[in-house]
Amino acid sequence: MTSGTYVPGLEGVIGAQTAISMVDGANGRLVYQGYVIADLAEQMSFEEVAFLLWKGRLPNPAELDALSLELAASRALSQAANVALDALPMDTDPMDVLRSVVSVQGVEHRLEKPSVPLAIHATASFPTILAMFNRRQLGLAPVKPRADLGHAANYLYMLSGKESSPELVRALNTYLVLLADHGMNASTFTARVIASTESDLTSCLVGAIGALKGPAHGGAPSAVIDQLELIRAADDAERWMRDARKGKVKFMGFGHRIYRVYDPRATILKDMCRRMNPKFYELATRVEEIALRILHEEHPERPQSTNVEFYSAGVLEAIGLPKEYFSPTFAVSRVAGWSAHVLEQAANNRIIRPQSEYIGPEPRKPVPLAERG
Amino acid sequence: MAEFSPGLEGVVAAETAVSEVDGANGRLIYRGGYLIEDLVPVASYEEAAYLLWHGELPNEQELDALRQQMAAARNLNQSARGTLTAMDPATDPMDVLRTVVSAQGAAKSLTKPTLDEAIALTAIFPTIVGAAYRRRQGKEPVEPRADLGHAANLLWMMDGKEPEAAKVHLVDTYLVLLADHGLNASTFAARVVASTGSDLTSCVVGAIAALKGPAHGGATLAARNMLDKIGSADNAEKWLTEAHARHDRFSGFGHRVYRTYDPRAKILREMAKSAAPELYKTAARTEELALKILHEAHPERPNATNVDFWASVVLTGAGVPKELFTTLFATSRVAGWTAHVLESLSDLRIIRPASRWIGPQPGKKPLQLAKR
Numbered sequence: 150m151t152s153g154t155y156v157p158g159l160e161g162v163i164g165a166q167t168a169i170s171m172v173d174g175a176n177g178r179l180v181y182q183g184y185v186i187a188d189l190a191e192q193m194s195f196e197e198v199a200f201l202l203w204k205g206r207l208p209n210p211a212e213l214d215a216l217s218l219e220l221a222a223s224r225a226l227s228q229a230a231n232v233a234l235d236a237l238p239m240d241t242d243p244m245d246v247l248r249s250v251v252s253v254q255g256v257e258h259r260l261e262k263p264s265v266p267l268a269i270h271a272t273a274s275f276p277t278i279l280a281m282f283n284r285r286q287l288g289l290a291p292v293k294p295r296a297d298l299g300h301a302a303n304y305l306y307m308l309s310g311k312e313s314s315p316e317l318v319r320a321l322n323t324y325l326v327l328l329a330d331h332g333m334n335a336s337t338f339t340a341r342v343i344a345s346t347e348s349d350l351t352s353c354l355v356g357a358i359g360a361l362k363g364p365a366h367g368g369a370p371s372a373v374i375d376q377l378e379l380i381r382a383a384d385d386a387e388r389w390m391r392d393a394r395k396g397k398v399k400f401m402g403f404g405h406r407i408y409r410v411y412d413p414r415a416t417i418l419k420d421m422c423r424r425m426n427p428k429f430y431e432l433a434t435r436v437e438e439i440a441l442r443i444l445h446e447e448h449p450e451r452p453q454s455t456n457v458e459f460y461s462a463g464v465l466e467a468i469g470l471p472k473e474y475f476s477p478t479f480a481v482s483r484v485a486g487w488s489a490h491v492l493e494q495a496a497n498n499r500i501i502r503p504q505s506e507y508i509g510p511e512p513r514k515p516v517p518l519a520e521r522g
Numbered sequence: 523m524a525e526f527s528p529g530l531e532g533v534v535a536a537e538t539a540v541s542e543v544d545g546a547n548g549r550l551i552y553r554g555g556y557l558i559e560d561l562v563p564v565a566s567y568e569e570a571a572y573l574l575w576h577g578e579l580p581n582e583q584e585l586d587a588l589r590q591q592m593a594a595a596r597n598l599n600q601s602a603r604g605t606l607t608a609m610d611p612a613t614d615p616m617d618v619l620r621t622v623v624s625a626q627g628a629a630k631s632l633t634k635p636t637l638d639e640a641i642a643l644t645a646i647f648p649t650i651v652g653a654a655y656r657r658r659q660g661k662e663p664v665e666p667r668a669d670l671g672h673a674a675n676l677l678w679m680m681d682g683k684e685p686e687a688a689k690v691h692l693v694d695t696y697l698v699l700l701a702d703h704g705l706n707a708s709t710f711a712a713r714v715v716a717s718t719g720s721d722l723t724s725c726v727v728g729a730i731a732a733l734k735g736p737a738h739g740g741a742t743l744a745a746r747n748m749l750d751k752i753g754s755a756d757n758a759e760k761w762l763t764e765a766h767a768r769h770d771r772f773s774g775f776g777h778r779v780y781r782t783y784d785p786r787a788k789i790l791r792e793m794a795k796s797a798a799p800e801l802y803k804t805a806a807r808t809e810e811l812a813l814k815i816l817h818e819a820h821p822e823r824p825n826a827t828n829v830d831f832w833a834s835v836v837l838t839g840a841g842v843p844k845e846l847f848t849t850l851f852a853t854s855r856v857a858g859w860t861a862h863v864l865e866s867l868s869d870l871r872i873i874r875p876a877s878r879w880i881g882p883q884p885g886k887k888p889l890q891l892a893k894r
Contacts, residue, residue, distance in 0.1 A: 163876050165877050167881070188887060192888065205881075208891075232604065237628050248727060249605065252621040258610075333876060334874055335714055339711055339715055343711055346734070346739075347735040351617075352735075355620060363717070363719040364719045499529035499531075502706055509551070509553055509555055514560055516564075521579055
């Protein structure tokens with residue numbers, strides 16, 4: 150391919166070939182390895198979906214047992230990770246905690262190739278890191294992981310120190326299944342760029358966490374709650390929202406580069422909100438209706454839709470997660486997809502090294518220091 | 523939809539004024555329009571970093587201010603110290619760098635990348651690299667010295683003794699040469715992370731992670747390992763012929779962008795003569811033969827020596843142990859990474875390419891667990 154023209158954001162440029170997930174934006178479908186998300190969301194455990202993403206097929210009962218055992222056996226942090234976690238100030242952003250402690254947990258003496266066992270090991274550690282840090286912030290002693298609990302149940306157990314209701318476990322599990330992969334999003338693409346240099350899996354994951362932290366990617370679900378609280382406090386929701394738009398305030402939880410119709414994950418999460426978080430649901434549906442109307446008035450030509458973050462916020466709130474832990478919990482899910490993409494990239498690799506277009510001055514001579522004005 | 527170009531080869535993913543790799547003419551242009559070979563004789567690493575950040579070389583006053591700011595930012599904070607000492611001393615130094623930079627930058631809330639942060643991040647790298655090296659040797663890390671320049675302080679923190687001027691010069695020149703290089707994989711990783719609105723530490727951590735790969739920053743070590751295996755100029759012919767027959771790749775040759783001799787390799791080759799005379803002999807003979815073998819095998823390909831090959835000889839001459847090579851690369855490139863992130867802020871748009879689906883036809887129904 151010869152030098153092309155600059156495409157901002159690489160929009161529409163194919164960054165990779167993948168069989169892991171497909172975002173069919175025109176038809177509002179998200180597909181994991183051939184399965185439509187609606188067929189997986191409320192039937193499969195996160196463990197089954199992680200297996201699917203890593204291996205390309207659903208596990209049989211024996212394989213699922215083996216995976217569950219291996220995840221359970223990998224939940225404890227290394228000595229170094231424990232010490233590092235305690236060295237971070239109590240008020241550290243949990244995304245920075247995750248980035249740093251995942252990095253320590255994955256240090257190695259010599260470079261190892263990404264593998265499914267390493268992916269399992271990393272995936273198992275995310276809930277432990279977050280739960281331990283949250284308990285430290287609350288002044289509570291850490292809770293040891295429970296090998297007899299599934300991934301979602303154990304995360305909630307390590308946060309609260311007690312077993313959560315089956316309803317909450319199911320809700321978190323569905324959330325984890327829904328967010329586990331999503332095509333060539335920015336964090337997954339970051340992981341693949343890093344993998345393309347033949348770096349190790351931990352390096353790929355640490356880079357992906359850094360990308361997910363950005364508010365234009367995973368860093369916004371807590372902002373949905375913040376904005377809804379402001380609207381709730383206002384006398385008139387619509388007036389507040391119209392004033393906000395005049396001040397160029399973005400509506401949190403709306404718009405997506407790819408979906409041209411309703412995000413299928415948002416549909417499922419919305420329904421969960423209705424059941425689990427009626428207070429949130431009542432306000433959110435009203436705000437959604439107004440937001441879509443205003444956005445449509447502003448840009449009738451653009452397809453406007455609610456994105457996954459909007460109703461995720463209500464589900465995660467109902468589960469009892471503090472809002473600073475919304476984005477890191479997104480990572481707890483997406484690590485399955487990230488590592489699957491790293492394995493896929495490594496299996497058929499070429500270093501990702503695009504070109505840039507130089508927009509600086511023509512070559513000229515430098516002036517020695519003493520002569521510079 | 524467009525065709526897929528593996529590795530995004532030829533795809534333009536950013537507009538930049540930070541640097542330009544003019545591969546056809548073998549030129550590397552740093553911000554402001556300076557050719558690398560013109561810059562090396564007149565600029566220290568601090569000046570080159572200032573140039574990449576500001577677009578112009580500093581005057582004496584501006585340079586003094588930058589040096590002071592960097593010297594004041596060389597200490598690790600509590601989190602970084604705790605994290606550093608938590609790790610096994612035998613940890614890969616790139617993993618130490620990735621982790622301690624992450625801890626040093628762990629913050630309460632998200633902040634937009636700033637120039638001050640870029641300066642502080644750049645200043646901290648030698649402290650971490652020096653500490654990682656000393657811990658590997660079972661020694662205590664030494665405190666940074668505010669009276670030394672960037673390159674001298676790096677050697678001080680590694681060895682704990684007054685660095686020789688000649689070695690400081692070698693390291694400083696190396697750092698100037700490697701400070702930026704268009705949209706390489708680590709810089710691109712930094713720009714993708716930045717495109718989500720994330721913080722500067724996250725961008726730099728992602729870039730370190732990418733640089734660690736043997737296909738990117740690890741190539742300098744690979745070149746030196748190859749030279750170690752060859753051992754002497756006399757053995758070069760036998761070793762290379764046999765390696766070629768085994769279809770082994772020669773480390774230190776070839777580059778996606780340069781179609782002629784890499785201008786940085788040319789400068790480093792010249793420096794290598796006096797920096798490491800013995801290793802230079804082996805390397806020069808290796809280069810001569812490798813280029814001949816590669817040309818015979820692929821006359822259609824432009825096969826040239828890359829920067830990693832000669833960097834491995836110069837760093838050896840500067841007394842840098844080979845297990846630190848990739849961290850030295852990072853210590854230089856952090857100026858470029860941060861310059862690219864700061865540049866990208868003026869027109870931030872999330873980098874989210876498309877993908878081509880090569881999986882099964884969507885819509886198959888999942889079987890219940892018991893039926894699988």
